[in-house]
Each structure stands twice: as C-alpha cells, then as structure tokens.
Amino acid sequence: MKKYKPNFNKPSSNDDQGVRAKKHLGQHFLTDENIASKIADTLSYEGYEKVLEIGPGMGVLTKYLLEKKSDVHVIEIDTESVEYLESNYLHLRGRIHEKDFLKHDLTEIFQQEQFAIIGNFPYNISTQIVFKVLQMRDQIPEFSGMFQKEVAKRICEKEGNKTYGILSVLTQAFYEAEYLFTVPPSVFNPPPKVDSGVLRLTRKNNFTLPCDEKLFFRVVKTAFNQRRKTIRNSLKILNLPDNLREDAIFGLRPEQLSFQRFIELTQMIEPYAISGK
Numbered sequence: 001m002k003k004y005k006p007n008f009n010k011p012s013s014n015d016d017q018g019v020r021a022k023k024h025l026g027q028h029f030l031t032d033e034n035i036a037s038k039i040a041d042t043l044s045y046e047g048y049e050k051v052l053e054i055g056p057g058m059g060v061l062t063k064y065l066l067e068k069k070s071d072v073h074v075i076e077i078d079t080e081s082v083e084y085l086e087s088n089y090l091h092l093r094g095r096i097h098e099k100d101f102l103k104h105d106l107t108e109i110f111q112q113e114q115f116a117i118i119g120n121f122p123y124n125i126s127t128q129i130v131f132k133v134l135q136m137r138d139q140i141p142e143f144s145g146m147f148q149k150e151v152a153k154r155i156c157e158k159e160g161n162k163t164y165g166i167l168s169v170l171t172q173a174f175y176e177a178e179y180l181f182t183v184p185p186s187v188f189n190p191p192p193k194v195d196s197g198v199l200r201l202t203r204k205n206n207f208t209l210p211c212d213e214k215l216f217f218r219v220v221k222t223a224f225n226q227r228r229k230t231i232r233n234s235l236k237i238l239n240l241p242d243n244l245r246e247d248a249i250f251g252l253r254p255e256q257l258s259f260q261r262f263i264e265l266t267q268m269i270e271p272y273a274i275s276g277k
C-alpha cells in the first residue's frame with residue numbers, strides 16, 4: 001500500500017491513495033503498526049463471536065482484528081474512508097456500515113447477540129461513545145480502545161481524586177476499568193495536540209445494580225453538577241426529609257464517594273424520590 005500522509009490543510013489530489021484527514025470527524029490516522037497490533041491485543045475475544053470497530057478509517061487496526069476474529073464489523077461515518085475500505089478490504093464486504101455510531105441502532109447489526117467494541121476513537125465524541133456503551137451494556141461484555149489520555153484516565157480514576165467524576169462512577173458501576181498504556185502524538189497523522197491513552201472495560205458478572213438504576217444515574221449526575229458542594233446541598237432539589245439528610249454520607253462531597261457508596265446513597269433515597277423524574 002502506498003504510504004499516504006494526510007494533512008488537514010491539504011485537499012486530496014487524484015494521485016492520493018488514502019483518505020484526506022478531516023478535522024471535524026476527529027480523523028488522526030495511526031501510523032504505527034506495532035501500536036495497532038497492541039490495541040488489537042487488548043480484547044480477550046472470549047465469550048462473544050462478534051467485534052465492532054468504531055471509526056476504522058483506513059483500516060490500520062482492522063487488519064489485526066481480522067487476525068483475531070472472523071466476524072468483525074466496522075462502523076464509519078466518513079464516505080471516503082468507507083470507499084477506501086471497500087476497495088482495500090474485500091473480505092469485509094457486507095460488514096462495513098456507513099453510519100454514525102452515536103445514532104445507529106446497533107441491534108440492526110447484532111440483534112440480541114453479545115459483541116465487543118474496539119477502536120481508535122474520534123476524541124470529539126468520546127464521552128458520548130461511553131454513554132452509549134453503558135446504555136447497551138447488556139450486549140457489550142468488553143470494550144477497549146484509544147481516547148484522549150485525560151479522558152481515559154478519568155474513566156478509570158478512583159474516588160478521592162480531582163479528575164474522578166460522573167464518567168468514572170457510572171462506568172465503574174458496571175465495568176472493571178483499566179488504564180493500559182499511553183500513546184504519543186508522534187504516531188498519528190496528523191498528530192493530535194495531546195497524548196492518547198488506551199483503556200479496557202470488562203463487564204462485571206453482576207451488572208444489574210441493587211437499586212433503581214435511573215435514580216442512580218440521576219443522583220450521580222446531580223451530585224457532580226455541583227461537585228464542590230456536599231451531597232446534602234447538591235441533592236436539596238430532591239426535597240428529602242431532614243432526618244435522612246442528617247446521615248453522615250450527606251456531609252461528603254461527590255468525589256469522596258465510590259460507586260458502591262453512590263449505590264448505598266441511592267438505596268437510602270429510593271423510598272422518597274420518584275425514579276426518572
């Protein structure tokens with residue numbers, strides 16, 4: 001394959017063999033084969049038959065995934081990348097979905113089957129990708145890939161740390177989260193401004209919470225929306241009885257609560273709050 005150096009400012013010419021990098025789609029193409037192979041190695045490939053890669057671009061990671069599992073599907077929003085894949089990865093035919101990952105109903109591809117998700121993700125939608133995975137957790141036992149380093153670290157962060165937040169609590173309630181390794185900007189074309197980080201999420205055996213899940217999400221989000229306030233103050237909006245609000249947990253700040261303590265808090269609030277409000 002001809003080595004192509006995409007550049008955000010350079011329009012593609014007729015001679016170009018690759019895809020022109022588009023900033024609004026978060027296109028930073030990985031140029032280091034060893035790292036692509038190392039990312040492919042982060043999934044266990046056990047307990048499911050299908051793998052979905054988000055944003056394959058020119059397929060640098062895809063070819064290593066195909067060595068691991070035969071049933072690899074890719075979802076790509078960019079027509080130019082899709083055309084490139086269709087002509088260079090003939091055996092992927094029928095499994096290249098030209099769609100927006102955030103909007104597409106994945107049960108149209110996988111019905112009710114289990115599948116893993118992997119990718120070198122577009123950083124501009126990374127948080128939304130994680131939220132969609134959490135929504136579909138019943139079907140996603142494993143998830144791994146590359147984010148902006150700061151986001152990957154935040155997802156895996158434990159309570160008591162400054163960067164611990166909504167994404168950390170919600171993800172860790174359902175998945176074991178591991179930060180695996182850091183990737184420098186120099187291995188991308190064009191290079192991003194910041195370091196990248198690879199993480200892995202492994203679904204917990206018991207991924208149904210022992211509390212009202214809608215209320216759990218609401219409590220976590222409400223508490224972190226005013227992260228400098230105590231739980232007592234940030235949850236005032238729920239109009240909880242005074243005797244409940246005297247419990248010691250209400251004197252803490254959200255960043256001090258592990259996901260288990262957020263579950264406890266939700267269980268305490270449950271009799272007084274209407275879920276989904």
Ligand SMILES: C[S@@+](CC[C@H](N)C(=O)[O-])C[C@H]1O[C@@H](n2cnc3c(N)ncnc32)[C@H](O)[C@@H]1O
Pocket residue numbers: 025026027028029030031054055056057058059060061075076077078081099100101102119120121122123125
């Ligand atoms: C960081 S690039 C990675 C490309 C390739 N996997 C690589 O490592 O070189 C992100 C890819 O995600 C695609 N993408 C961006 N937004 C998307 C979306 N909403 N749904 C599906 N793909 C998307 C981009 O077109 C791009 O190909």
